[in-house]
Amino acid sequence: MVRAGRRAPLILAGVGFSLIFVAAGPAGPALAGEDGPTNGTTSAEKKGNTVAAVAKISYTSSGNNKGGGRVASVDTNWTPPACWYAPEWKATEFQEYRQRLYFGARHDPDAPRDVLGDMSDQNQAYAKDGYNIDKEKDGMWWGAQQNPNASMADQFKCDREPFWVENGETPDVPQAIDPETLAGLAYEQIEVPGTKVSLAPDGPSKVNLPTWAWLDKGDFQPVSVTASLNAPGLHIEATTTAKPTALSIKPGTEDAVRIPASGKCELNEDGSIGEPYAKGKSKQTPPCGVTYRRSSGDGTFNLQATATWEITWTGTGGAGGDLPDGEYGNDQPVSVEEIQSINR
Known part of the structure; x- marks a missing residue:
């Protein structure tokens, strides 16, 4: 042999x-x-x-x-097998x-x-x-x-x-293949939805007034990938699941205040992020959003919304565990205008 x-x-x-x-x-x-x-x-x-x-x-x-793409590990020291x-x-x-x-x-x-x-x-x-x-x-x-x-x-x-x-x-x-190896390979295949947030009030954002940001509950649901290997005398598999936990907002300029101050909007119980804007709330503080302190002029600010996903896995024989959190985000342009007075 x-x-x-x-x-x-x-x-x-x-x-x-x-x-x-x-x-x-x-x-x-x-x-x-x-x-x-x-x-x-x-x-x-x-x-x-x-x-x-x-x-x-x-x-x-x-x-x-x-509308999304591959989730990426927040741990730069971890890579798929x-x-x-x-x-x-x-x-x-x-x-x-x-x-x-x-x-x-x-x-x-x-x-x-x-x-x-x-x-x-x-x-x-x-x-x-x-x-x-x-x-x-x-x-x-x-x-x-x-x-x-x-x-x-x-x-x-x-x-x-x-x-x-x-x-x-x-x-x-x-390094003989096992469920944990398959879990890491499945991680690499996970695609999550995009994070283009809804912004309000409608139209350009206004200097010194909060801009509300939210994602509907239907946009944020767990995503899973199962990796399987079948050969004579051998069947192993692992399912890696990404569960959304939060959305981080970066306004695209230092002349802005994030809401909350951490810029991290937690997931609501119903799976949504933030709260939809309703008429009459323009001066209220939203649970998730941003207040711009200056105009974007003739251009726009590049608002970045990045979702954090908790990654876990289960596999053949009761194996399972945690893998590093993942992230995926989108950018979107935001116009911000100076105003003298607002009637709502």
Whole structure:
């Protein structure tokens, strides 16, 4: 049995194809122009706004994401998983893949000879166990997969050689795919609704009079994404949910007073933010809004409304927990006029 080891990732470029792989380990994409089994590098395809791992990880979503976009973590030290290990090949597929990989590299005039030697040695080691073809129905070869949105350096931190895992077993290998990994990948796919707020009174805002800001309850509802992986003897999934908690207002100028002073408008019990303006309230203080202290002149101020989303997840086997809060916001122009008197 070939044991998991670590190698530095190498990139070989040849005539007619490019090859990215870990020396003597999990090699990268199938050779260009050839059909073949899936490999250690996750293939990706665009499905609407979702990047899905082909035949590996699938995503489903629920909730309102109208007019919005991807939520971003407020914790700059947290990122979705860059790479992981997952079921990749049946035994016969793995044999074919490794042989094609070596054949392609041999015909690349730029391929380093020492790398070819390592690849040959490893293929012979795999061949000693017959690539586990006699166990075709009992397990799969696991390999490294990469998140195409991560940096190349982080993607190739998963540099173990492919390893065999019996169906139903959980490999004791760091970064082996699990519900928490899927939760992080689902986080990356969450799209939330836009945060263009309603402003009143109608027309341009007035200097020294409060401008009311609000979002209706139908605009702010939880959004979930479920990431699932299905392979022989293995089914795991995780659902990551974003729940709105507050809306932060930035007036677009320092000559303004935010309401409340923190600029953070909390979510109401009915799921709305702030309070709709009603006639006769022009001089009252709104629960959410801004008071401009000077005119915008011939231009506008760029008001920014950013929603904060609490992120949690649940997964197979009762797993679950919290992930860093997320944010998403929109900008909108606001005209502010000087006035001498107002009759309402």
